[in-house]
Amino acid sequence: xxxxxAVVQGILxxxxxxxxxAGLSLIFGVMRLVNIAHGDLxxxxxxxxxxxxxxxxxxxxxxxxxxxxxxxxxxxxxxxGVLNRTLGADILPPLLVTFGLSxxxxxxxxxxxxxxxxxxxAGAIETVSLAxxxxxxxxVLPLAMFVVAVLIIAGLQLVxxxxxxxxxxxxTSDDPSTARLxxxxxxxxxxxxxxxxxxxxxxxxxxxxxxxxxDPAIGPARLLFAFEAVIIGGLGSLWGTLAGGIILGVAQxxxxxxxxxxxxxxxxxxxxxxxxxxxxxxxxxxxxA
Amino acid sequence: MLETTGLTAFYGDFQALFGIDxxxxxxxxxxxxxxxxxGKSTFLRAITGLLPTRREQVTFEGRPIGGLPAxxxxxxxIAMVPEGRRLFPSLTVEENLLIGAYGRRxxxxxxxxxxxxFPVLEERRSSPGTALSGGQQQMVAIGRALMAxxxxxxxxxxxxxxAPIVIREIYRSLAQITAEGMTxxxxxxDINQALAVASRVYCLQEGRVTLxxxxxxLTREQIGRAYFGA
Numbered sequence: 001x002x003x004x005x006a007v008v009q010g011i012l013x014x015x016x017x018x019x020x021x022a023g024l025s026l027i028f029g030v031m032r033l034v035n036i037a038h039g040d041l042x043x044x045x046x047x048x049x050x051x052x053x054x055x056x057x058x059x060x061x062x063x064x065x066x067x068x069x070x071x072x073x074x075x076x077x078x079x080x081g082v083l084n085r086t087l088g089a090d091i092l093p094p095l096l097v098t099f100g101l102s103x104x105x106x107x108x109x110x111x112x113x114x115x116x117x118x119x120x121x122a123g124a125i126e127t128v129s130l131a132x133x134x135x136x137x138x139x140v141l142p143l144a145m146f147v148v149a150v151l152i153i154a155g156l157q158l159v160x161x162x163x164x165x166x167x168x169x170x171x172t173s174d175d176p177s178t179a180r181l182x183x184x185x186x187x188x189x190x191x192x193x194x195x196x197x198x199x200x201x202x203x204x205x206x207x208x209x210x211x212x213x214x215d216p217a218i219g220p221a222r223l224l225f226a227f228e229a230v231i232i233g234g235l236g237s238l239w240g241t242l243a244g245g246i247i248l249g250v251a252q253x254x255x256x257x258x259x260x261x262x263x264x265x266x267x268x269x270x271x272x273x274x275x276x277x278x279x280x281x282x283x284x285x286x287x288x289a
Numbered sequence: 290m291l292e293t294t295g296l297t298a299f300y301g302d303f304q305a306l307f308g309i310d311x312x313x314x315x316x317x318x319x320x321x322x323x324x325x326x327x328g329k330s331t332f333l334r335a336i337t338g339l340l341p342t343r344r345e346q347v348t349f350e351g352r353p354i355g356g357l358p359a360x361x362x363x364x365x366x367i368a369m370v371p372e373g374r375r376l377f378p379s380l381t382v383e384e385n386l387l388i389g390a391y392g393r394r395x396x397x398x399x400x401x402x403x404x405x406x407f408p409v410l411e412e413r414r415s416s417p418g419t420a421l422s423g424g425q426q427q428m429v430a431i432g433r434a435l436m437a438x439x440x441x442x443x444x445x446x447x448x449x450x451x452a453p454i455v456i457r458e459i460y461r462s463l464a465q466i467t468a469e470g471m472t473x474x475x476x477x478x479d480i481n482q483a484l485a486v487a488s489r490v491y492c493l494q495e496g497r498v499t500l501x502x503x504x505x506x507l508t509r510e511q512i513g514r515a516y517f518g519a
Contacts, residue, residue, distance in 0.1 A: 164391070167380060171388050174377040180359035181337060181369050183392030183437065 005136055006257035007250050012138070014229075014249025015146035016211070018242040019204040020222055021229035022153055023197035029236045030173045030193040031087060036098040039223030040105040041198060045071050045205025046214050047109055050118055060120035060210050068202045075198030079191040087190070102219060109216035117213040120206065145207045152200060153242050159196075160238070169193060228271040234281025243283055290315045290472055291336070291367075291441055296346045296355075298328075298335040305331040307496045313441070318473045320487030320504075322480050324516060328496040329476040330372055333443050337369050338362040349441070364392040368439035372446045374430040376418035383414040385429050389436030396438030397469070403432035406462055424455035431462065441472045448479045460486060480512065494518050 024038045035041075045067055052063040082101075086093040128140040160166035172179040172189045180186060208214065208222070225248060233244025248267050255266020274282065291313040298306040306328050313319050323329050334340040336347055338359035347355035354362055363369075368389070376385050386403055404411040407428040413421060418429050427447060434442055447463070448456040460482055467473050467486070477483035484490060484504040492500035492515035500507070500515030 164387070167384050167388050168391060170379045170384075171377045174379050175375060177339065178371060178375040178377070179388075180339070181363055181371065182388050182433070183360045183363040184388075185358070185360045 002257055003254065004134070006253040008136060008138060009142070010250035010253025011246050012142040012146045012249070013211075013253065014246035015149035015242070016204060016207055016245070017225050017229045017248050018233075018245025019149040019152060019200060019207070021226040021233070021241045021245055022156060022238060023201040023204070024223075024226045025230045025233075025236065025238065025241045026156065026193060026197045026200070028230070030169050031190045032091065032173075033083065033087065033094045034091070034098070035197075036095060036223065037101040037105060037219075038098075038201070038226060039221065040102045040109075040219030041071070041075075042201050042205040042208065042222050043214055043216065043219045044105055044109065045198075045202040046118070046120070046209030047113060048202075049120055049206045049209055050113075053120060060122050060206060063120075064203060064206055067206055068199050071198040071202035071205075072195040075194040075196075075201075076191045078198075079194035080187060083194065084187050084190055106216050106219060113216060115215055115217070117215045118209070119213045120209040122210045126210070142211070145211070148203065149207075150242065152203060153238050156196075156200070157238050165192070225267070228267060231281055232271055232274045234284035237281075237283050240281060240283030244281070247282075290317075290350060291474075292348045293332075293336070294346055294348075296332070296335060296342060298331050298340050298342060300331075300340075305496050306335065309493075309496075309498055311491060311498070313472060313474065315440075315472055316467075316470050318467045318475065318486055318488050320483035320490045321474060321476045321493060322478070322483050322490060322512075322516060323493035325478065326495075327493040329493055330445055331496070332493070333369060333445050333474075333476060336362075337367060337443065360392075363437055363439070364394065366394065366438075366440040367443065368434040368437040368441075369443040370427075370430045370434045370445060370447065372449060374423075374426045376426055376429055376433075378417065378419045380418055381415050382410055382418050382421065382429055385418040386410070386432050386436050389433035390438075392437055394438040398435040398438050400436070403435060406435075406465065407432060422455075423451050424459065427451065427455075427459055428462070431459070431466075435466070439471075441474065442466070444473065444475045446476060446478065448477060448482055456482060480516065484512075492516055 020042060024035060027033050027035050048070055049060055049063040049067045052058055052066050053060055082097065083094060086097045122141060125141050129137045130140060131137055160169060168184050168189055171182060172184055172186055176186050229244040229248050230241055232247050233240030247270060251270040252263045252267040256263035293309050293311045296306055296309040297304065309332060321329050321332065331340065335342045338357050342355040344353045344355045349365060349367060354365060380388060386400060409425060410428055410432060418426065447459055463486060475483055475486060487504055490502065490504055491498055492512065494515060500511060
């Protein structure tokens, strides 16, 4: 029973990991850029929400109305102003620049908000739960977050495979030079992809900031889970990323059930097992469309 | 319609084009022939904005366009069928065609018209573009360029890697396209094909124009000399 409960909680948490990972996966898929600052940008979204709550007294979930556009605009500007200049045949410049960005964000947050842990308080809804048959209880908020995460990933999938913007993303990803011959402005396209990724990132950041405490230094840990979810699921597949996030969440849940100290360890072990046995991931690009 | 004046192009320090002067009138079909490395594809890359050039070296419909970004030039009305087709592997046949219309120019070409021209593509519309045969891929590449509703169509090595019977079919379609008044520049190594469709021909050798004229007025010897430098 406890194990079943751990699995259910793991699935719900995994949805959030998948949401975090979806942004990373999207950016890598469109422009082959590994964004080391991804975790820190998620934490930044949490702090933007925190400031919005302080300034307006809004409910943390309502701050999404401002946090999502702010992060999207930031993403567009960041890509146009900085990251586009690092893209090319060599993968090292974007890695180094986003690593530097990660250091800047962490220290900027530390300077502004101190190292104190923060949490967004969502009020009574945090403790409301649904009783399921068999004595299981599922928190309404984690369940709602999971549903939103799945809907967002489904929405991204729809954008990529059913819209003109998605076609342009895929064409640019396939062959940037030929895409320009179609009238596609690659710099704009990459910036739109980053804007979309950081909009998703904003939702993940606010949800995570409601679920658990955060501080300026927690970004790399968020990034690690995102990487693990992407690698488990398989690069370049959004449904794969969702599956990867859920598998990671369930592994952590089961690990914690066996021994509280094993939560993270079990997630890492599953990740390593996938890396050894199936390095292309469980659902690589093309296996799920 | 299109005019290049002393067009030069460089790959780093290497100069690939040495002052190319080409003039195209509305509705003409021009062939540009030359051996491998003569600078034909470089010429197309320079016109389409994939290689930097000086602004005044290329004018299109009276407007200097040299060195403008490639995505801007296609919106002005110059579309290219690139060498080796260059279809997008993760897009289906139909998506490959639709992406050609990204620049939103209006004109006679639509998905339906492309399917009329190449009925086989409609049957394969949901297949990945790269799953098609070479000839069918070439049809997609031509259709994709037409979807941009260009006023000038550039075709780079249409016959490359295709069987003779397929090449004839592709060139028959090209004749249909030019019959509708499209201005076309064909770059080819296959001299016979190029001369058959062209109203005028330019021969390039080592980045310079070595011969220009109407196919009917040029002798085999002249072309051979201009082509091989023999």
